[in-house]
Amino acid sequence: MNRPLRVLVNGGGIGGLTLATALAERGHQVDVAELREQLEALGVGIIQPSNALHVMREIGVLDDCLAAGFEWEVLTICDPAGATLAKIPQPRMGDAPSNNGIPRPALARVLADAAVKAGATLRFGTTIGTLREDAHGIEAALTDGQVGRYDLVVGFDGIGSPLRRHLYGEKYAPEYTGFANWRVTVPRSPEVRGVVMSSGNLNAKALLTPISAEQMYLGSVFAEAEDFRPDPERAHEQLRERLAGFGGPIAEALAQITDPAAVVYSRISQVTVEEPWHVGRIVLAGDAAHASTPHLAQGAAMAVEDALVLAQSLDAEDTVPAALAAWEARRRPRAMWVQALSRAVLKQETGTATTPEEDELLKVGIPGAAHVLVRPY
Structure with missing residues (x-):
């Protein structure tokens, strides 16, 4: 692109702030509209695999992410009793670390600070009200009364x-998968220096993920009715009941949970936009276009990859429509592969019948997927 663009990003989450930074660093004028009244992040923590950390390096915040989180290199597999079955070294993309666990609020602060420093404008408590596109651009009216023209x-x-x-x-x-994620932050056990995954013949899997020197989170996925919500008075007890067959570090983490309000419950839904992700000068990215189940820990990674590749495509092409077409051609196959394998792993782990196509994907497995996803994209 031979001129600076005016870009409106609707959503100030992980992907939106990454894009705002990448574009503002390239000299584009970027406004971010975020519906929340202030910078906050729901949930507990996330894993930044090596491909996500590669993006963080590209926008200049890798060191900040590592300082706020907990870098790790080895995935530990345990049986339900807690006995170690395998230790699997994790691959790297380039010179980025293998993985980093980080609290969501800490990551939000890192990315927001980077976006503002790069020159982006963050507008809280607002979202897009109306859009009118013509041959020369888009007029956007925000719900806070701001009106502007964008490329x-x-x-x-x-x-x-x-x-x-x-x-x-x-x-x-969004399509509800029939499963939900239970997560809760607890003090990190000294022996938990990377993700610890416990599974077996209990039709359940539980993970411990370090997200700082002091904290880790316990996460587990179970089949739940669409209208189910944990009891506000005993959510921690309900989680204990679901994980009653686990011993070792999972049981030790469960024993530390005394506050039902600390339990974060989220239904797992999926979105697959089968039509083009861009229409004219409007484009969908991240979960808006291709939300996946969390089984490869790649949801946020796919969003930040979307952001970086979009910035690169705008660098490389002469027009916005050409850049959007090039971006989607690069992104769709990879994001759809992640979505399909994530859903297949969910079905396999919960005893749900899989299709022949999913059986082929499952031959790759979670360890194999990590090696696929550190290849250049």
């Missing part, structure tokens, strides 16, 4: 994306 509008506005509804109505509403 590009990007929807990093999550699995419930209002921008996706603007483009496609309810055609691609």
Whole structure:
């Protein structure tokens, strides 16, 4: 692109702030519209695998992420009793570390600071109200009364994306998978120096993920009715009941949970936008276009890859439409592969029947997927 662009990013989450930084560093004028009234991040912590850390290096915040989190190199597999079955070294992309666990609020602060430092404008308590596109750009009216003209509008506005509804109505509403994620932050056990995964013949899997020197989170996925919600008075007890067959470090982590409010419960849904992710100068990215189950720990990684590749595509192409077409050609196969394998692993781990296509994907497995995803994209 031979001129600076005006870009509106709807959504100030991980992907949106990464894009804002990448574009502002390249001299583009970027506004980020975030519906929340202030910078905050829901949930507990996330894993940044090596491909995500590669993106963090590219936008200049890798050291900040590592300082705020817990870098690790080895995945430990245990049986339900806690006995170690295997220790699997994790691959690296280039010179980025293998993995980093980080609290979501800490990552939000790192990315927001980087976006502002690069020159992006963050607007809280607002979202897109109306859009009018013509041959020369898009006029966007925000719900806080701000009106502006933009060369590009990007929807990093999550699995419930209002921008996706603007483009496609309810055609691609989130699909509940029948499973939900239970997570809770606890003090890190000294022996937990990387992800510890316990599974067996209990039709369940539990993970411990270090996210700082002091903290780790316990996570587990179970089949749950769509209308189920944990009891606010005994959510910690309900989680204990579901993981009653586990011993070792999982049981030790469970014993530390005394506050039901500390338990974070989220239904696992999926979105697959089968039509183009871009229409004119409007583009969907991250969970708005391709939300996956969490079984490869690649949801946020796919979002930040989307962001970096979009910035690179705008560098390489002469027009916005050409850049969006080139971006989607690079991103769709990889994101859809992650989504398909993540869903297959979910079905396998919970005893749900898989298709022949999913059986082929499962031959790659979680360790194999890590090696696939550190290849250049």
